[in-house]
Every structure is written in C-alpha cells, then in structure tokens.
Amino acid sequence: MQVRTNFMGVDEVLEISEQQLFAFEPGLGGFEPLRRYALIGEADSPVEWLQSLEDPDVSFALLEPFLFRPDYVFELPDRDAEALGMQEPADALVRCILTLNEDAEKITANLLAPLVFCRRTHLARQVILQDPELELRAPVFAPVGAVRESTGLAASA
Amino acid sequence: MLILTRKAEQGIVIDGNVVLRVLAVDGERVKIGVEAPRSITVLREELLTEVADANQAAAARSGDRSVLSARLRMLDRNST
Numbered sequence: 001m002q003v004r005t006n007f008m009g010v011d012e013v014l015e016i017s018e019q020q021l022f023a024f025e026p027g028l029g030g031f032e033p034l035r036r037y038a039l040i041g042e043a044d045s046p047v048e049w050l051q052s053l054e055d056p057d058v059s060f061a062l063l064e065p066f067l068f069r070p071d072y073v074f075e076l077p078d079r080d081a082e083a084l085g086m087q088e089p090a091d092a093l094v095r096c097i098l099t100l101n102e103d104a105e106k107i108t109a110n111l112l113a114p115l116v117f118c119r120r121t122h123l124a125r126q127v128i129l130q131d132p133e134l135e136l137r138a139p140v141f142a143p144v145g146a147v148r149e150s151t152g153l154a155a156s157a
Numbered sequence: 158m159l160i161l162t163r164k165a166e167q168g169i170v171i172d173g174n175v176v177l178r179v180l181a182v183d184g185e186r187v188k189i190g191v192e193a194p195r196s197i198t199v200l201r202e203e204l205l206t207e208v209a210d211a212n213q214a215a216a217a218r219s220g221d222r223s224v225l226s227a228r229l230r231m232l233d234r235n236s237t
Contacts, residue, residue, distance in 0.1 A: 029209030031216075049217070059217045079196045099215040110215065113208045128200060128208055136211050 003038050004056040011056065014040065022117055022124040025083070029126065034058060037124070039117065048095065050115070062095035063109055068140050074129050076116060085121035093117040099137065108137035
C-alpha cells in the first residue's frame with residue numbers, strides 16, 4: 001500500500017508493506033485520534049520513522065534506545081504485555097521518540113515513555129514508566145570531549 | 158462531570174472494581190488511596206500531560222530528515 005508523508009519534503013508517497021503497519025491502542029498522547037502508523041526504516045542510518053497513515057503531517061523520528069544507552073532497562077507491565085498480545089520477549093520491538101534539533105547536543109530521546117511494538121500482533125503503545133530515574137528528554141549525543149561509554153555517543157562537527 | 162463530597166476515610170467505587178479513598182486531608186494536600194486491578198493503569202494526570210507535550214514537541218517537521226541525516230549516519234558509525 002501507499003502512504004503519504006511530509007517528513008521527506010512536501011507530500012511524498014512511499015510504498016510500504018503490511019509488515020510495517022502498527023495500530024496504537026490507545027493513540028499516542030497528544031495525538032489520540034491517530035491510531036494507524038507505518039514504521040519506516042532508513043538504509044543508511046539507525047533512525048526509523050513512525051508515519052501516521054491518517055495524517056501525512058504527523059511523523060516521529062525513532063531510535064533504538066540501546067544504541068546510545070546500552071544499560072537502558074525497564075519492565076513492561078503485565079497489563080501492557082497482555083494488551084499488546086506479547087507471548088515472548090522476542091515479540092517486542094522497543095523504540096524511543098526523538099526530539100530533533102539542528103544542534104546535535106540538543107537532540108533528546110524519551111526514555112520515560114518508550115514505544116513498544118509487538119511484532120506478533122502489530123499492536124503498539126507508548127508505555128509510561130513509573131521510574132523516576134528515566135528521563136523524558138535524555139540527550140542522545142554527549143557533549144564533545146565527554147566519555148562516550150558513560151554518557152552516550154560523542155557529537156562532533 | 159460527577160462531583161461528590163467525601164470526608165477523610167470515605168471512598169468512591171467505580172465500576173465495582175476501582176476504589177478511590179480519601180486517606181487524609183491536610184490543607185491543600187489530599188492523600189488518596191487507589192485500589193484497582195492490575196489491568197488498570199493509574200497515573201498522575203500531569204505525567205500524561207508531560208508525555209503528550211513531549212510527543213507534540215517531538216513530532217517531526219518537513220525537512221527534519223535532511224537536517225538530521227548526517228548526524229544519524231555518524232551515530233551509526235559510532236555504534237558499529
């Protein structure tokens with residue numbers, strides 16, 4: 001099927017497969033009426049895009065949190081696992097929403113409320129974790145000169 | 158909206174399985190106990206608002222992809 005998107009420019013059309021479609025029940029906070037999305041990867045970068053099928057203007061940049069925060073861990077509440085139809089850990093795909101910025105050091109990821117996709121059922125939801133240690137706006141790139149291993153990946157010009 | 162007046166230790170039962178109970182009142186602060194099945198998500202309202210605000214701030218704009226592609230390629234290099 002085809003999906004209209006504005007994330008690459010104005011009004012592009014992308015060809016996507018059924019495997020890329022996910023339903024958010026409930027919808028994302030702030031975007032409650034939108035339920036159907038396509039998960040779109042890129043050939044040359046780890047970023048993925050979540051494109052609303054119902055509104056071409058709504059898309060989100062996603063990143064696998066373990067890429068920049070290898071120690072990221074959370075327990076998926078049973079109610080969410082059940083609602084998503086998870087049967088085994090391999091069903092889960094975890095991504096964080098990025099807030100983009102032209103200044104790389106200001107790019108942040110939402111670790112407090114990750115998106116969990118179930119590959120088995122193609123249901124997805126944003127899970128709000130009740131862990132005060134997790135940040136709503138975690139820097140993805142460490143400042144230049146910072147130690148990569150502990151604080152993320154070094155940003156350079 | 159249903160509005161009820163309750164005193165300390167009095168409760169409200171919702172749909173037979175969720176109980177909200179006023180535990181204590183101290184000036185502007187009210188301590189509320191929630192008893193609910195594990196299938197029910199209970200969150201502070203402001204947390205939901207914060208996440209919704211963060212989602213709206215994160216929604217990508219046209220051109221974000223090109224602005225970012227170089228940065229993200231760099232991330233890829235660093236992680237491999």
